[in-house]
Amino acid sequence: MVWGIATERGRLMAALPGGAMAALRAGEQEVKRLIAREAVAIAGYNGESQTVISGAQDAIERVVARTGAIPLAVSHAFHSPMMARAAEPFGRFLAAEHLRKPSRRVISTVTAAEIGEDDLRELLVRQLTAPVRFQQAISAAPEVDLWIEVGPGRVLSQLVNGPAISIEWGRGSRRPFPRPLQ
Numbered sequence: 001m002v003w004g005i006a007t008e009r010g011r012l013m014a015a016l017p018g019g020a021m022a023a024l025r026a027g028e029q030e031v032k033r034l035i036a037r038e039a040v041a042i043a044g045y046n047g048e049s050q051t052v053i054s055g056a057q058d059a060i061e062r063v064v065a066r067t068g069a070i071p072l073a074v075s076h077a078f079h080s081p082m083m084a085r086a087a088e089p090f091g092r093f094l095a096a097e098h099l100r101k102p103s104r105r106v107i108s109t110v111t112a113a114e115i116g117e118d119d120l121r122e123l124l125v126r127q128l129t130a131p132v133r134f135q136q137a138i139s140a141a142p143e144v145d146l147w148i149e150v151g152p153g154r155v156l157s158q159l160v161n162g163p164a165i166s167i168e169w170g171r172g173s174r175r176p177f178p179r180p181l182q
Contacts, residue, residue: 005124008093012086013128019077020060022069023052023155034067043079044132047159052132054080083128090128094121105141112136134159 021043024031031042031051038059044052053063054077064071076082099120106115110123112133138147138160147164149156158164 005094005097009086009090009124009128012090012093013076013078013083016076016083016085018057018075019055019080019082020057021052021054021072021074021077022060022064023050023072024063024067024069025049026051026067035063038063041077041080042131043077044134045136046132046134046156048135050159052079054078055082079127079129079131081129087125087128091121091125094124107137107141109133109137112140114140 023046024034026034027049028042028045028051031053035042035053038055040053040055040059040063042051043054046052052072053060053069056077060069060071060077063069101120102115107113108115108119108123109132110126110130115123134156138144144160144162147160147162149164149166
């Protein structure tokens with residue numbers, strides 16, 4: 001089920017026009033000031049002084065040139081209004097899926113609150129266009145024994161307090177990600 005949901009989400013987003021993302025070494029208020037004249041959205045609140053932006057390629061390039069932001073190696077403007085056209089079809093797809101409340105405590109990076117059974121579908125849809133509230137989510141989960149970052153880099157695991165490991169996956173990785181046991 002999870003692999004089917006992730007596959008459908010990826011398929012719907014890949015069908016949209018491309019875009020770009022960049023990371024700025026600045027907090028929310030400073031980033032809002034820096035992007036005020038651009039069609040760019042805040043896509044992630046990673047830390048007090050690390051904010052990710054998302055938008056059309058040309059708009060992101062202007063912000064990068066003006067601010068020294070770090071371009072991210074992505075194909076689209078994830079977590080931004082540019083993903084809105086995928087939301088309705090993804091919601092219809094999720095309506096047909098059987099989802100249940102997680103068996104463990106899970107904090108949403110959309111709301112930085114614990115996920116319940118009733119809001120799971122809505123949160124999965126909102127995640128397409130909403131900024132990732134990473135900093136707030138890690139603050140809502142202080143009892144974590146080990147943080148595990150899965151993806152094409154080791155950025156987020158450096159922003160948490162406590163033990164963390166990073167599993168390099170994606171961006172050219174030739175290792176398949178292990179499927180969970182059934």
